[in-house]
Ligand SMILES: NC(=O)c1ccc[n+]([C@@H]2O[C@H](COP(=O)([O-])OP(=O)(O)OC[C@H]3O[C@@H](n4cnc5c(N)ncnc54)[C@H](O)[C@@H]3O)[C@@H](O)[C@H]2O)c1
């Protein structure tokens with residue numbers, strides 16, 4: 455059957471890279487026909503039309519139909535996937551709090567629209583920042599959809615961490631696996647390589663034993679990944695877009711087709727209180743294994759050092775703080 459995939463913020467910069475990849479079959483496969491639904495706000499209707507024209511002009515075989523709209527009723531009707539990108543990005547000088555205030559109401563409205571109009575099996579990926587808390591807002595506003603159908607993007611952080619390690623070791627990016635991102639998609643996230651491995655030829659070794667520099671791994675490596683989004687904003691005067699779109703494709707592809715073998719990937723999921731002492735009630739990034747079709751389970755039994763524990767708690771605390779702030783904004 456045809457897949458109906460919604461991308462919000464479809465006139466924006468991330469969408470400009472993302473829409474092509476989805477329409478080209480890079481996410482759901484070349485044999486899967488896709489109806490692409492594109493939502494943006496009314497003032498962007500003209501730009502949206504231009505993007506529709508370009509998608510048509512790509513003449514892609516797996517793109518069955520394009521629907522562009524500025525109303526949530528039409529956008530969320532009967533969708534299989536909702537990729538929620540549309541939100542204000544942080545610019546230089548803006549705090550996360552400013553962003554939460556501006557964006558929280560978008561995700562409440564869209565959560566309600568998911569509840570009302572989407573398939574109950576819809577898979578939701580929240581990208582718009584603050585991604586974890588926006589995801590929690592959407593989930594809360596959509597009680598008829600299972601909580602495990604809501605995730606937020608931390609794959610960009612995982613890709614950043616993986617590429618930092620690969621560059622340090624002088625190996626290609628695909629040699630490095632099982633890096634973990636814990637917690638918030640923010641500068642308190644904990645990129646963790648304690649369980650990561652690097653494959654050179656036929657031999658697989660731990661990243662820690664290959665890097666042989668714990669000071670770097672526990673210091674500069676972590677801060678580089680934590681601050682990478684801000685560094686891109688400072689350099690481009692715009693938020694990351696090409697790399698964000700690529701990470702969205704990786705996330706959704708793995709959610710659709712599943713992870714391979716004993717490999718895992720990180721995504722922000724609803725914390726039900728049973729993973730690694732992370733309390734219930736926030737969207738927190740953990741390593742997951744995914745079955746074909748999308749059922750996922752958090753990877754269990756990983757040893758957690760005292761250093762990791764304090765980092766994991768710090769990012770959880772930030773998320774509970776954001777949750778409180780979001781609740782205040784919503785009630786005022
Ligand atoms: N989680 C991540 O890893 C990650 C990475 C990069 C960017 N982001 C976030 O993604 C978001 C989008 O970034 P961008 O660079 O594409 O921004 P952008 O400003 O280029 O595009 C955002 C688009 O969303 C639209 N929009 C605003 N409100 C909307 C609504 N209610 N419904 C539908 N569309 C709406 C805007 O009109 C605009 O076209 C930002 O919040 C950014 O911070 C997240």
Ligand SMILES: O=C(O)CC[C@H](O)C(=O)O
Pocket residue numbers: 543544583610682683684686687693694
């Ligand atoms: O606003 C930020 O600090 C980050 C923007 C984006 O989420 C990224 O990670 O590139």
